[in-house]
Amino acid sequence: MTVQSYGDRLTAAVTARGPLCVGIDPHPAILKAWGLSADASGLERFSRTVVEALGDRVAVLKPQSAFFEAYGSTGIAVLERVLDDIRGAGAIALLDVKRGDIGSTMDAYAAAYLTDWSPLAADAITLSPYLGFGSLRGAIDVAAQNGRGVYVLALTSNPEGPQVQHARSADGAMVAQTIIDSAAAVNSGADGLGHVGIVAGATIGRTGADFAGLNGSILAPGLGAQGAGPQDLVDVFGAARTLALPSTSREVLSAGPSIEGLRGAAARTLGEMEAALSVG
């Protein structure tokens, strides 16, 4: 059986539903704002409400693993059900775990998150490349075999990021650029959009990074009402802005717990994103 590639699945989802990723970030403050308890039951109620509201209409839902890990195995059991819900609703489940390791350890992360038989199987995960892009290869290969994707951290908007991401290798290339180029090299053979995405904040400004050859999805937090506007997108991504998958969380989640509130906020945010992406 031929497995449909992550690039094709993502392209289909974005074509049908528009380019928007909504984060499922059940931090204690939002649980309180929704009138929920800061425990596994509040966690479950929150997460499944988001999926009920948005799972049939946004392209990608992105649970943040840390907020589930905070409740131990009980929280992880909730995460398993949330991932199931997302798949059942027809959205792409992008699990934000930022894992990165080597050898058999990296293989174990791939088994945990990128294989069909795992209780924590996601459609894609985020990866962190401090050990070098090549150390992630085991997960990248397993993802490809299973029609899944990865998003490797490249350029983030937090003020501490440049310490590592803007450093330069002996040949003068910025670390973040070498990550982008490594991802591009994997994607270059793809028929359609490749399965190795990168994470790059929409508010990072002009860094000199070149995304032109990536041929992969760019998970881009920070776009929207309280962040970057259309011109920022042009500045940061240039022509590659068509690859951007805008990611938002607070703007949508703060409109809950009402289902209609969440849907309205997601629709408004999607409209803003589409306007931003279509400029120029």
Next chain:
Amino acid sequence: MTVQSYGDRLTAAVTARGPLCVGIDPHPAILKAWGLSADASGLERFSRTVVEALGDRVAVLKPQSAFFEAYGSTGIAVLERVLDDIRGAGAIALLDVKRGDIGSTMDAYAAAYLTDWSPLAADAITLSPYLGFGSLRGAIDVAAQNGRGVYVLALTSNPEGPQVQHARSADGAMVAQTIIDSAAAVNSGADGLGHVGIVAGATIGRTGADFAGLNGSILAPGLGAQGAGPQDLVDVFGAARTLALPSTSREVLSAGPSIEGLRGAAARTLGEMEAALSVG
């Protein structure tokens, strides 16, 4: 109540038991070699056997989270019991999770692994600094408040590591050096050994990295019969080699499942490590 610092706890453990960290790495191949099934029950049998054999005699036991995550919430429930066992046996539980994120997400990781009330509470965890050392500050502060520690990835021995770790910032400093210096800055106010350790492979050779001011523990995989010898330690760490906490896994685990086999291998390995660390 005054909380005993991680530095003091580690120093006491190493003084009493010698400088050795044994990894609990239940990958499928070792489960098979021990005659165990590659499932949550094999995982539990394996891990608790290691703790039964070594928990009352080695300073630090280091479970690798990836191998537990691979079995979903059931695996994480096993990890909770293993962490409990390690604490009960009197060893330091260093959970290898290599987490790294920003803001409220980093706070959630700190809550998950570095607070007394969490089911996954460890004495220390590993952190990954691709988002910059400063992004980890939330976890570093929570660790200090709770008498716990962190080990931040600096220089690893895998061939892909230098792509990021040897890159240089605008002032010419190697990324890994800026991580070491950032850790040293936190530790500089400590009374005794500070609570921010780093991870640096014993086989990385001369990189020019300077560990002299760290005043923190150096988790050093790769020392021993099949890896680095005494001279490598001098080359890599210089005078700071007294801060090294040698970490081993395969050499000890391959001597199981017999309790006496594991104890004999740990004792032999500890002897080799002490000999290596005392040179020069």
